Amino acid sequence: MRNRRRTLLRILIVVEALALALAFGRTRAAPDLTVPIGEIFSEATSFAEEHGVFRAYDGDGRLLGWAASGSESGYGGPMLLVAGIDTLGRVAGVKLVEQRETPIFWRMARAPEYFKALVDTPYDEIDYDYGEVIGVTGATISSGAIVASIRESVAQVAGEAFDVNLPLPARPFEFGLLEIAILILLIAGVTAQKVTGPTRQRIRWASQVAGLIVIGFWKDSPITLAKLAALMSGFFPDPRNSLAIYLLIAGFVVTSIAWGRNIYCLYACPFGAAQRCVGLIAGKGLKLPPWSVRLMGHVRNLIVFAAIFMAFLTLQPALSSYEPFAALFSLHGSTLQWLLLFIVLVASLAIREPWCNFFCPMRSVEILLQDIRRVFRKPSQAKSHD
Amino acid sequence: MTERAKKRLSLSDVAAFLFVVIVDAVILGVLLQNFVGSR
Numbered sequence: 001m002r003n004r005r006r007t008l009l010r011i012l013i014v015v016e017a018l019a020l021a022l023a024f025g026r027t028r029a030a031p032d033l034t035v036p037i038g039e040i041f042s043e044a045t046s047f048a049e050e051h052g053v054f055r056a057y058d059g060d061g062r063l064l065g066w067a068a069s070g071s072e073s074g075y076g077g078p079m080l081l082v083a084g085i086d087t088l089g090r091v092a093g094v095k096l097v098e099q100r101e102t103p104i105f106w107r108m109a110r111a112p113e114y115f116k117a118l119v120d121t122p123y124d125e126i127d128y129d130y131g132e133v134i135g136v137t138g139a140t141i142s143s144g145a146i147v148a149s150i151r152e153s154v155a156q157v158a159g160e161a162f163d164v165n166l167p168l169p170a171r172p173f174e175f176g177l178l179e180i181a182i183l184i185l186l187i188a189g190v191t192a193q194k195v196t197g198p199t200r201q202r203i204r205w206a207s208q209v210a211g212l213i214v215i216g217f218w219k220d221s222p223i224t225l226a227k228l229a230a231l232m233s234g235f236f237p238d239p240r241n242s243l244a245i246y247l248l249i250a251g252f253v254v255t256s257i258a259w260g261r262n263i264y265c266l267y268a269c270p271f272g273a274a275q276r277c278v279g280l281i282a283g284k285g286l287k288l289p290p291w292s293v294r295l296m297g298h299v300r301n302l303i304v305f306a307a308i309f310m311a312f313l314t315l316q317p318a319l320s321s322y323e324p325f326a327a328l329f330s331l332h333g334s335t336l337q338w339l340l341l342f343i344v345l346v347a348s349l350a351i352r353e354p355w356c357n358f359f360c361p362m363r364s365v366e367i368l369l370q371d372i373r374r375v376f377r378k379p380s381q382a383k384s385h386d
Numbered sequence: 387m388t389e390r391a392k393k394r395l396s397l398s399d400v401a402a403f404l405f406v407v408i409v410d411a412v413i414l415g416v417l418l419q420n421f422v423g424s425r
Contacts, residue, residue, distance in 0.1 A: 102420060103419070103420060103423030286398075288398070288402050288405075289396075289398055289399050289402050291399075292399070292402035292403065292405070292406055295406055296406050296410075299406065299410050303410070303413060303414065303417070306417075307417055310417075310421060314421070316421075318420075319417075319420040319421050320417075320420075321420070322413050322416040322417050322420070334416065334419055336412055336415045336416045336419060337416055339412055340409070340412045340413065340416060343408065343409055343412065344409070347405065347409075358409075359409060359410075359413065
């Protein structure tokens, strides 16, 4: 009973501290759009806004052009851009106002070149191919968000200034091989709970290898702390093109609470599979001293708490990600992420799945969910656990 | 050297300590790089 009360207190402290950080992050005022519009129309001295479209005037009161903002959800949250169109109907400039992507994305993306290439293009002849922006594989959502934001702002200006209706493209639900694979892997994980021994191991190996290929090397879309932090911040990606992340996180949360062990990590996580494959080379795992296992658990929990706290405070969920997944699956990462990947893979030769057991942030989230499960179960059910 | 002292200085303890310190330092470095890089 005392244990349950202590666990409940711990959960409440963590949740309240994070809620306070998020509340603080959310108090930030909306950006003043006349600043980036003034940068697009450098001679502008005054602005007038009607129906979300700004008119920019010079000192003599002459109209220089129109500008509007567009917003679309990227990987880390909504992105806000402003596009300006001059009086001849050509693009005067595009400015990024707000973004929540990782620094590595901006280092790889060719967004500035794309923005520059758009200047002087007639508003109805813009090339909305996000392949021009992308520069990096595995970042289609963020690159697509840049292009969709520009398209939205240009459509607004076209409607208001030129009375031209530029229809936004229809967005069908993307339910492809990735989504099907995730469902199959989660179902395989659930089914494996009904069997024991070698059959369960066989199912686990098969689903992990499939996860490694599909969720890892092909699509590079494993669960990351950034994705979870984005959802917790209230930045919900469009389910029509991000169904996979909803399926993965639902599988993770539901099975953690229902069974106390999540199916995602055991049966679908591609990075866990990669470590298991490396571990096959050396055979039996080395046992670490118990004190170090406890220490690593505490340090990991602290790091995860601090990362989410900072992500909420700055309202930049993408920054909480420290996993080396992109380095392995998309071959993109900072020097430190490459170093982290190297250490973890080398350690996998001697220690059983070191990332999963000691450093993965999702392990801390899983422990928190298990604590919640323990607290809210009936005392008779919880007794055997406490 | 006593048995207890020998145990305290075992190679696996030193290796485990170094492992914890190095990996966690790299992780903190990645996070710092993210937050500083975004400013």
